[in-house]
Amino acid sequence: MAYITAEEKVPISHKSQAVVNQILDENPILKKILLESNNEQEVNDSIKNWVEPELKKDEQAYKYYKHEITGRKIFEKIRWQDVAAIRILDYINHTNHSYSDLNVRGQKRINTPFKILWLAAKYATGGGKYYFFIDMLELFRQFSGKRKYKLPSREQVEHWMDNNPSGLEPEIIEIRKRNKTRIIDIIIELIDSKSVKTLKYFFEEGISKEEKIKKVNEWWNTKQFHLKFAVRNPELLNRMLNYTLDNETLTILREAEKKGIPFFVNPYYLSLLNVDNPKKKYADAAIRDYIIYSKELIHEFGHIVAWEKEDIVESGKPNAAGWILPSSHNVHRRYPEVAILIPDSVGRACGGLCASCQRMYDFQRGNLNFDLEKLEPTEKWPEKLERLLRYFENDTQLRDILITGGDALMSSDKTLKLILDKVYEMAVRKVEKNKEIKNGQKYAEMIRVRLGTRLPVYLPQRITDDLLKILKDFKNKASQIGIKQFVIQTHFESAMEITPEVKTAIEKIIASGWIITNQLVFTASASRRGHTNKLRKVLNDIGVITYYTFSVKGYMENYHNFATNARAVQEQIEEKRIGKIPKKYIELIRMYPLNAKNMIENVSYLRDRENLPFLATDRNVINLPGVGKSLTFRTVGITRRGRRILKFEHDATRSHSPIIHKMDDVIIVESKPVGEYLRQLEKIGENVNDYSTIWGYSIGETEKRFPVFEYPEYPFDITEEFSNLQV
Numbered sequence: 001m002a003y004i005t006a007e008e009k010v011p012i013s014h015k016s017q018a019v020v021n022q023i024l025d026e027n028p029i030l031k032k033i034l035l036e037s038n039n040e041q042e043v044n045d046s047i048k049n050w051v052e053p054e055l056k057k058d059e060q061a062y063k064y065y066k067h068e069i070t071g072r073k074i075f076e077k078i079r080w081q082d083v084a085a086i087r088i089l090d091y092i093n094h095t096n097h098s099y100s101d102l103n104v105r106g107q108k109r110i111n112t113p114f115k116i117l118w119l120a121a122k123y124a125t126g127g128g129k130y131y132f133f134i135d136m137l138e139l140f141r142q143f144s145g146k147r148k149y150k151l152p153s154r155e156q157v158e159h160w161m162d163n164n165p166s167g168l169e170p171e172i173i174e175i176r177k178r179n180k181t182r183i184i185d186i187i188i189e190l191i192d193s194k195s196v197k198t199l200k201y202f203f204e205e206g207i208s209k210e211e212k213i214k215k216v217n218e219w220w221n222t223k224q225f226h227l228k229f230a231v232r233n234p235e236l237l238n239r240m241l242n243y244t245l246d247n248e249t250l251t252i253l254r255e256a257e258k259k260g261i262p263f264f265v266n267p268y269y270l271s272l273l274n275v276d277n278p279k280k281k282y283a284d285a286a287i288r289d290y291i292i293y294s295k296e297l298i299h300e301f302g303h304i305v306a307w308e309k310e311d312i313v314e315s316g317k318p319n320a321a322g323w324i325l326p327s328s329h330n331v332h333r334r335y336p337e338v339a340i341l342i343p344d345s346v347g348r349a350c351g352g353l354c355a356s357c358q359r360m361y362d363f364q365r366g367n368l369n370f371d372l373e374k375l376e377p378t379e380k381w382p383e384k385l386e387r388l389l390r391y392f393e394n395d396t397q398l399r400d401i402l403i404t405g406g407d408a409l410m411s412s413d414k415t416l417k418l419i420l421d422k423v424y425e426m427a428v429r430k431v432e433k434n435k436e437i438k439n440g441q442k443y444a445e446m447i448r449v450r451l452g453t454r455l456p457v458y459l460p461q462r463i464t465d466d467l468l469k470i471l472k473d474f475k476n477k478a479s480q481i482g483i484k485q486f487v488i489q490t491h492f493e494s495a496m497e498i499t500p501e502v503k504t505a506i507e508k509i510i511a512s513g514w515i516i517t518n519q520l521v522f523t524a525s526a527s528r529r530g531h532t533n534k535l536r537k538v539l540n541d542i543g544v545i546t547y548y549t550f551s552v553k554g555y556m557e558n559y560h561n562f563a564t565n566a567r568a569v570q571e572q573i574e575e576k577r578i579g580k581i582p583k584k585y586i587e588l589i590r591m592y593p594l595n596a597k598n599m600i601e602n603v604s605y606l607r608d609r610e611n612l613p614f615l616a617t618d619r620n621v622i623n624l625p626g627v628g629k630s631l632t633f634r635t636v637g638i639t640r641r642g643r644r645i646l647k648f649e650h651d652a653t654r655s656h657s658p659i660i661h662k663m664d665d666v667i668i669v670e671s672k673p674v675g676e677y678l679r680q681l682e683k684i685g686e687n688v689n690d691y692s693t694i695w696g697y698s699i700g701e702t703e704k705r706f707p708v709f710e711y712p713e714y715p716f717d718i719t720e721e722f723s724n725l726q727v
């Protein structure tokens with residue numbers, strides 16, 4: 001008998017035993033192997049001898065498994081059964097590999113998939129849990145052909161989309177009007193009772209309730225009002241939500257308060273919640289889960305580790321991607337062409353706080369709180385900004401600046417104008433300097449300016465005429481010096497966030513000549529069938545194009561919101577496909593950002609012409625905990641609980657820091673088994689049978705970046721040299 005650890009001596013449950021029996025009944029060859037083998041090695045050798053010849057029957061699939069051929073095109077041709085064969089063989093090839101599992105504070109995980117199965121089959125031990133066995137059952141069903149693959153029809157996908165309402169539907173608008181009335185009543189009481197300290201928001205002596213309501217309705221249209229009356233504690237939240245929070249949620253939120261986790265939801269955004277009615281149950285789930293914390297987050301707070309290593313910067317040292325940066329806080333960089341600028345201003349904050357925000361990591365150290373007065377820029381900021389922008393000016397490859405935070409539009413108009421003016425001056429200097437440099441050695445000039453903001457969603461009241469004038473003026477003058485793309489990069493999570501107020505704000509931004517792109521975080525509730533497609537469609541209706549669909553990053557703290565990467569691949573292949581743009585339009589769509597004002601018409605033209613419900617311009621990816629984004633992975637292992645272990649490769653379709661060639665593959669131990677994810681969906685009204693193919697998506701391939709997001713070409717040749725790099 002082989003060496004057995006204490007964990008492996010643990011008997012399996014009756015429920016698990018039933019699944020093991022099912023696996024054995026359905027797979028006679030496997031049963032013989034498991035029952036006749038005397039140790040893990042024998043099990044693995046026998047399974048390999050059985051499965052590998054099957055895979056070899058398809059030469060391409062076998063070469064793909066061996067990494068002799070790669071890429072999306074090949075992947076799409078591989079048969080469903082062969083995908084299972086590859087996973088079985090990958091499990092064997094990675095047996096006894098040890099991985100650090102940051103979901104359990106860095107504990108080592110030894111990958112032993114078939115040992116767990118063998119111990120269960122032979123001795124009813126091994127410590128495997130129910131979802132581990134369910135995953136195995138589905139794996140062998142896929143391999144044997146018992147579980148057939150069927151792509152859902154377009155009609156089916158559209159039916160799923162229709163199940164997800166948008167905030168522009170009359171019925172939803174009406175419910176939200178009622179929510180707003182209720183919230184305004186509470187705010188009047190808060191002002192009357194002087195429960196909120198404010199000199200700005202008060203009622204003159206003796207005015208009637210109607211006059212008070214009128215006044216608050218006027219204030220409602222301003223950003224400042226919503227920031228002032230943002231809810232910061234669970235009791236007020238519950239009151240504003242008409243006392244609908246259950247005891248468990250309230251206990252969690254009180255615990256969060258005790259632990260010092262900030263909480264910040266503005267009245268406008270709150271009015272979007274509570275739209276439940278018998279026809280549209282759980283319609284607000286994706287919004288709700290975004291602002292209401294989970295017990296795992298509370299539990300992990302204080303132990304959250306940074307996910308993106310390149311964002312950890314030590315002064316004077318290169319970051320994980322090899323870039324030397326001018327400041328450890330204000331500039332982040334992963335790629336050669338683009339760097340992120342984080343201003344020292346209120347822009348470090350945000351109009352809300354998403355439960356899966358990566359700023360949670362910083363909040364643990366007491367940084368980045370919501371004391372907005374303290375975040376006003378200091379007098380030294382203009383000089384510091386100059387210095388930071390010299391970095392962009394003197395870099396050979398930088399051509400794209402993403403101003404974000406927190407949130408770029410949290411900065412005041414004055415601060416934002418200053419930043420944009422300084423960016424303009426820097427871009428002019430770069431152009432001027434280039435005139436003195438020979439062709440082929442020239443530096444990349446600034447070509448794209450982006451503002452990263454969720455305020456059009458959290459607080460559309462921020463999109464004022466003054467702000468629009470700043471955006472328009474900047475675009476007009478910056479267009480003269482070669483900047484071609486002006487982008488508001490925003491973050492809609494659900495079509496339910498698209499309200500009449502949002503639609504108006506977005507239309508105004510587009511009219512000012514900026515394009516708007518969206519990044520969605522693929523949380524469990526946002527990952528429901530049709531939800532992302534509905535968002536894509538309604539965004540396109542108002543002129544927003546989709547950029548990324550991000551898997552939830554982080555570890556145990558984001559457990560509740562995590563949707564497995566298998567679901568991300570399933571969504572990409574089965575649902576997003578109905579918006580696939582024919583190749584012949586690639587050149588046409590590349591021009592769209594250059595003609596931003598006509599975005600709504602241009603998007604509609606293409607959709608109508610090709611009968612597409614939306615333009616599938618976004619890529620499903622995860623921000624890797626190493627460097628870059630990718631969805632190129634193979635499932636190489638599984639924990640005893642059924643959490644899959646994925647081995648990611650870097651996205652080969654875009655340029656990277658050369659450090660990428662020195663980096664190992666990235667391993668992610670997912671926090672949630674596929675089975676638990678499905679159970680979670682069931683609790684919010686989903687039919688898990690609709691998701692049955694999810695089990696088979698064990699391989700992912702990153703989509704190519706859509707040409708609409710490519711940088712325009714220069715009319716000259718730039719140097720191939722990299723500056724500010726140390727690898």
Ligand code: SF4
Nearest residue numbers: 350353354357406454
């Ligand atoms: S919008 Fe972005 S920065 Fe703001 S709280 Fe959400 S995730 Fe964090």
